[in-house]
Amino acid sequence: MGQPTAEKTGARGFDHIDPPDTEIYLDCVHCGFCLPTCPTYLVLGNEMDNPRGRIYLMRAVDEGKAKITDRFVEHMNLCVLCRACETACPSGVKFGFIMEAARGQIERNYQYPPKERRFRKFILDTFTDLGRMSTLTSLLRFYQKLGLQKLARSSGVLGFFGRLGKMEALLPPIPDRQELPEVMPAKGEKRGRVGLLMGCAQRFFLPQVNEATARVLAENGFEVVIPKDQACCGSLLVHEGERERGKGFARETIDVFERASVDFIVVNAAGCGSVMKEYWELLHNDPVYRERAEAFSKKVRDASELIAQADLNGRLRELKLKVTYHDACHLAHGQKVRLQPRKILKAIPGVQLVELAESDFCCGSAGVYNLLEPDVAQKFLDRKIDRIKETGAEVVVSANPGCTFQIEKGLKEQGLNIRVLHPMEVLDGAYQGTIPPQP
Ligand code: SF4
Ligand code: SF4
Structure with missing residues (x-):
């Protein structure tokens, strides 16, 4: 069983650092329109695993009627943060913001059981550390090339490794790394200069997606800048409630792309793009970065968003x-x-x-x-x-x-x-x- 850390939870259950915004959850009129779109409600069938129930729990903690208990944490963590409820909500409840804030509170004010804490730390530390990711993917590439993956999968041995075994099942074939140049010139009439986010999972496990994105942007008239000093954008940390660490990566990402002097920042990973478009909210209390974050977020585009703004370059060939x-x-x-x-x-x-x-x-x-x-x-x-x-x-x-x-x-x-x-x-x-x- 996890424990609330008593010294941090007061009469009100949340501390003063980025608590879920009362204005947002008071927008909820409990109509239930979001319920049929919530995956956890559809699959688990529990009122506390839908947006309305989760808002009710957050409000109870905020008003000091409940504490950050195991039950609270379970219902918050079962949310996939898909934000389907936002699409359905007629009152415009920004559920993503309050859920990320609630997870920030959990992160600071709740002690996960040791095993769970170690696993979460391993996952978040690994995916956000490019050096560690580079070493890990080199080892995994070797594991695949030597045929050990086939052996491990067919022998059933992975079943003994619990969640690590389940992680292995997600591993795609890892291609050899190709370094992209720091600048790719635009082809034809130039439409702008864009910076490309390499991401963490995309950069190491699916580098072919970044290569394809850069080629497509260049083909459609964009000069593509790929800053070598870019790190993680912090999205994973923000989603999981490690907001302070996430803010550090957000500031670094803003610095890197400001130095690159680009018209747009192009992202080809939905989770990263979503958080980068909302850096303005993440850093709204930061006097140094608040305005810069607003300007940055306005420049972020998903790759398809930017490409679809104009007709595609006509040199397309048929794909059946x-x-x-x-x-x-x-x-x-x-x-x-x-x-x-x-x-x-x-x-x-x-x-x-x-x-x-x-x-x-x-x-x-x-x-x-x-x-x-x-x-x-x-x-x-x-x-x-x-x-x-x-x-x-x-x-x-x-x-x-x-x-x-x-x-x-x-x-x-x-x-x-x-x-x-x-x-x-x-x-x-x-x-x-x-x-x-x-x-
Ligand atoms: S964000 Fe959470 S509460 Fe909202 S629809 Fe998705 S799983 Fe349900
Ligand atoms: S649709 Fe919006 S207002 Fe209605 S219950 Fe869901 S979150 Fe609340």
Whole structure:
């Protein structure tokens, strides 16, 4: 059992550092319109695992009627932070902000049991440390090349490693690293100068997505700057409540892209883009960075958002492909980007886009949710794979690395030979005349 740290919880259950904004949760009129869109409510069927119930719990703690207990933490942590409730809410409740703030309170004012604390620390420290990620992916590439992965998976030995074994199941084939140049010149008439965020998971596990994004941007008239000194953007930390550490990475990211003097900052990972568009909220109490964060957030664009602003460069070749599109939560609900990736796919000659039922229902990835809550995440994944099977598509298009790993795992579990590609990989494929081979 975890413990509230008594010295930090007072008469009101939250401390004074970024508590959930009362103004936001008072907007909730308890109408329940969000309930049918909440994945945890649909799967778990518990009132405390829907937005209305979670707001009720936050309010009880804020008013000192309840404390940050195991039960409170469980209901907050079971939320996938998909923000589907924000899309559905007629009162405009900004649920993402209050949930991130509530998790910040948990992080400071609650002691996880030692085993859980160690696991969370390992996950968050690893994914946000580029040096550690580089070493880890080199070792994992070696593990795959030596055939040890096949052996481990077929022997069933991974079952003895608990959540680490489940993490292994998400591992994609890791390609050799290719260094991107610091600047890629625009082709044809120049439309602007953009900075490309490399991300953490994307940079190390799916470098081909960054390469494709840079090529597509250059092909469509953008000079692409890829600052070598960029670090993690902090999104994972913000989602998991480590707001102070997240703020540090946010300040660093702002510094890096200010130095690059770019018109836009392009992101191809939905979770990162969503938090970067909201740095203004994260740093609103920071006198040095507040205005700079506002200016920065206004410049952030998802890659598909920027590319779809104008007609695509006409040198597209035919790709005979039946594809379906999965809406990553932080792109569809967090950034309201839904039409642009579809517009791009429809513009490619030969591509047949089949709509996916429940396309914006969470696949269970949700940052590191599938590592922290693997059993619930699996329920979401099974539902997503069932919907994908109905489409008959040979490619699932996903604009978030976490969703890609999760959906690939689900497809593999069911023996389905369906690729998962980023919209920029499909578009790049149209410029190259073929989609990329499986790494
Ligand atoms: S963010 Fe998603 S999982 Fe969390 S309460 Fe809202 S709809 Fe439910
Ligand atoms: S839809 Fe909005 S106002 Fe209605 S219960 Fe959900 S969060 Fe509250």
